[in-house]
Amino acid sequence: MYRALLTKAIRPLQPRFTALPPAFRFNLSATHPFSSASFPSNLDHSQSPAAFISDKRYGKAHTGDEIMSFIDRYQRNEVKDYQMSAWLMAVCLKGMTPNETAALTKSMVMSGDIADLTDVPGISVDKHSTGGVGDKISLVLAPLVASFGLVVPMMSGRGLGHTGGTLDKLDSIPGFSCDLDMDNFKNILRTVGVAMISPAGDMAPVDKRIYALRDVTSTVRAIPLQTSSIMCKKLAENPESLVLDVKFGSGAFNHEVEESIELAKSMVEAGEGDNKPTTAFITSMDEPIGWAVGNWNEIHESIQVLSNDENPLSADLLNLVVVQCGQMLLQGGVASTLQEGITMAKENLKNGKALAKFHEMVEAQGGSLEAVKNPTNYPSAKHSIEVISTRSGYVTAIDALAIGLVGVDLGAGRKFVEDDVDFTAGIELRKKTGDKVEEGDVLAVLSTNRDGVGEVGKQKVEGAYKVDEEAPSPTKLITNVVRKGGVVEDFDESMLQ
Ligand code: URA
Numbered sequence: 001m002y003r004a005l006l007t008k009a010i011r012p013l014q015p016r017f018t019a020l021p022p023a024f025r026f027n028l029s030a031t032h033p034f035s036s037a038s039f040p041s042n043l044d045h046s047q048s049p050a051a052f053i054s055d056k057r058y059g060k061a062h063t064g065d066e067i068m069s070f071i072d073r074y075q076r077n078e079v080k081d082y083q084m085s086a087w088l089m090a091v092c093l094k095g096m097t098p099n100e101t102a103a104l105t106k107s108m109v110m111s112g113d114i115a116d117l118t119d120v121p122g123i124s125v126d127k128h129s130t131g132g133v134g135d136k137i138s139l140v141l142a143p144l145v146a147s148f149g150l151v152v153p154m155m156s157g158r159g160l161g162h163t164g165g166t167l168d169k170l171d172s173i174p175g176f177s178c179d180l181d182m183d184n185f186k187n188i189l190r191t192v193g194v195a196m197i198s199p200a201g202d203m204a205p206v207d208k209r210i211y212a213l214r215d216v217t218s219t220v221r222a223i224p225l226q227t228s229s230i231m232c233k234k235l236a237e238n239p240e241s242l243v244l245d246v247k248f249g250s251g252a253f254n255h256e257v258e259e260s261i262e263l264a265k266s267m268v269e270a271g272e273g274d275n276k277p278t279t280a281f282i283t284s285m286d287e288p289i290g291w292a293v294g295n296w297n298e299i300h301e302s303i304q305v306l307s308n309d310e311n312p313l314s315a316d317l318l319n320l321v322v323v324q325c326g327q328m329l330l331q332g333g334v335a336s337t338l339q340e341g342i343t344m345a346k347e348n349l350k351n352g353k354a355l356a357k358f359h360e361m362v363e364a365q366g367g368s369l370e371a372v373k374n375p376t377n378y379p380s381a382k383h384s385i386e387v388i389s390t391r392s393g394y395v396t397a398i399d400a401l402a403i404g405l406v407g408v409d410l411g412a413g414r415k416f417v418e419d420d421v422d423f424t425a426g427i428e429l430r431k432k433t434g435d436k437v438e439e440g441d442v443l444a445v446l447s448t449n450r451d452g453v454g455e456v457g458k459q460k461v462e463g464a465y466k467v468d469e470e471a472p473s474p475t476k477l478i479t480n481v482v483r484k485g486g487v488v489e490d491f492d493e494s495m496l497q
Pocket of ligand 1: 225227253
C-alpha cells in the first residue's frame with residue numbers, strides 16, 4: 001500500500017547530474033571546459049606516474065592539474081593499482097598541503113555524478129558524522145531541521161565493523177526504502193523537505209577503488225586521504241552547506257581529540273574550498289550515544305527523542321542533535337545565532353513538528369507509519385540476556401568500541417560488507433557514565449537471535465563497563481567547534497542549559 005502511495009505522490013522527472021563548476025580555486029586551471037561530470041579532455045598528462053610518485057616521495061607539493069591528471073588516468077586504468085598504492089604510502093609519509101587535499105577531493109568528485117538540486121526549492125543543508133556506536137543522530141536531526149523549512153538531502157551509508165550505518169537502521173522500518181533514484185529523491189525533497197537514501201547515481205566511484213587499496217596497504221589513516229574520501233561523497237551530493245560531526249574516543253576512527261581537530265580543519269577547508277559553508281563539531285565517542293545500540297532499537301530511541309519523551313539515558317543524543325540542528329539553522333539562515341538555533345531546535349522537538357516531519361518522511365519513503373507510531377509492538381529477538389553489575393559504585397566508563405563489537409557478534413552489525421543485519425539484535429544500555437549502581441543492578445540487556453553468543457557477549461559488555469567507588473569527574477561531550485580558516489574554538493556547553 002505504501003509503495004502505491006509513493007508512486008502516486010511522485011511526479012517523474014529526468015534525473016539531472018551536473019559537472020563541477022569550471023572555475024576552481026587553488027592550483028587548478030580556471031578554464032576546464034566540461035559539460036558533464038568527467039575530467040577535461042585537455043589535461044596535461046605528460047608527467048609519468050613514476051615521476052609523480054617520486055615528487056611526493058621527496059616531499060614536493062603537486063599542482064592541482066598534476067593531481068587531477070593522476071586521478072583521471074587511474075580511473076582509465078592507465079595508472080595501475082600498484083602505482084596508486086605507492087603514491088598513497090608516500091602521502092601517508094610526506095602529507096599534503098591544504099591545496100593538494102582540496103585538489104584531490106575535487107578530482108575524486110569529478111570521477112562521477114554530481115547531484116543538481118537547483119530545481120528543488122529551498123536552502124539545502126546536510127550533515128556528516130565520522131561514525132560511532134549508537135550514533136542515531138541523523139535520524140532525529142534530519143527531520144528536525146526539515147521541520148523549519150530547510151531542505152535536507154541526506155545520503156548515508158551502511159554499517160561495517162563496530163560502527164552502525166544510518167541506512168541499516170532505516171531499513172529496519174517495515175517497507176522503508178533507502179534505494180531511491182534521483183527523481184524520487186528530489187520529489188520527496190520538494191514535498192517533504194527531507195529524504196534519507198543510499199547514494200543515488202555513481203558518485204565519486206574512484207573513492208571506492210582507492211579506499212579498497214588503502215584498506216589493504218595500511219594507508220587508511222592519513223588526514224588528506226581521509227578528508228578527500230569523506231568529503232568527495234558529500235560534495236558530490238552537493239548541498240549548499242554542511243555541518244560535520246567529527247568524533248574522537250574509543251569508538252571513533254580517531255582516538256585522540258587533537259587528531260580529530262586536525263581532520264576537522266582539513267574537512268572544513270575542503271568544504272569551504274567548494275564554496276559550501278562548513279562547520280565541524282568535535283564530539284566524544286568514548287561511550288555509545290544514548291541507550292540503544294543496534295538497528296530497530298535505535299529507531300525506537302530516535303522516536304522517543306522526536307516525541308520529546310525525556311529519558312536521561314538519551315541526554316547526550318539530545319544535546320548532540322540540538323547543537324548540530326542549531327548550527328544547520330544558522331547556516332540555512334533560519335536562526336541568527338547558534339544559541340537561538342539550539343532554542344528553536346528544542347522547541348520543535350517539544351511541539352511535535354519534528355515528529356510530524358519524521359512521519360511524513362517515513363510515509364514518503366514507503367515505511368510503515370503503524371510501526372513507527374507503535375515502536376514497542378516491533379518483534380523481539382529470541383534471546384534476551386541481562387548484564388548484572390557485580391559491584392556497587394559509579395559507572396566511570398563504557399568502552400564504545402567493545403560495545404560496538406559485541407553488537408556485531410549479536411547480529412546487529414557486519415563483519416563483512418556482504419553480511420546480513422538482524423534488525424532486532426542489539427544492546428540496551430540501562431546505565432551510562434556517571435550513573436550510580438548497586439551490586440545486582442542491570443547494566444545492559446543484550447538481544448540476539450543467534451544461539452550461543454549471549455554468554456560471551458555478556459562477559460564482554462561486563463568488561464566494557466568500568467564501575468568504581470568514586471564518581472567520575474564530568475567531561476565534555478562537545479569539546480570544540482572548527483570553522484573556516486582553521487579557527488578552533490572551545491565549545492561553550494552552557495549553551496545547552
Ligand atoms: N570514511 C570514508 O569514507 N573514508 C575514509 O577514509 C574514512 C572514513
